[in-house]
Amino acid sequence: MEMGIESSFILQVLNMGLLSVLIFIYVKNLTKVRSAITQGLLIFAVFLLVQNVMGVYLGFVSMSEMNEPFENYAFFINFMETIALIALFWVTWK
Numbered sequence: 001m002e003m004g005i006e007s008s009f010i011l012q013v014l015n016m017g018l019l020s021v022l023i024f025i026y027v028k029n030l031t032k033v034r035s036a037i038t039q040g041l042l043i044f045a046v047f048l049l050v051q052n053v054m055g056v057y058l059g060f061v062s063m064s065e066m067n068e069p070f071e072n073y074a075f076f077i078n079f080m081e082t083i084a085l086i087a088l089f090w091v092t093w094k
Helices: 003-032 036-061 068-093
Strands: none
Touching: 003 036, 003 068, 036 068
């Protein structure tokens, strides 16, 4: 595996961890306060988690077919997603 691919997978696994914690928090909040915002955040986090799981799976399945421009693109997208999830996690945790 190239460094770009490995870094992208590491970021996706980190994203899955952040999303799992966010989903846990949103489910906990949803049992206390039934609000549309909490429901929307929960749905958003679940779909984003599914997207990351599929990304890791497809990355392993089609690893030999990845080329360098795709690796760089995947790393950039996953890096930006990680930053956004850290910000969302920070706001949610407060």
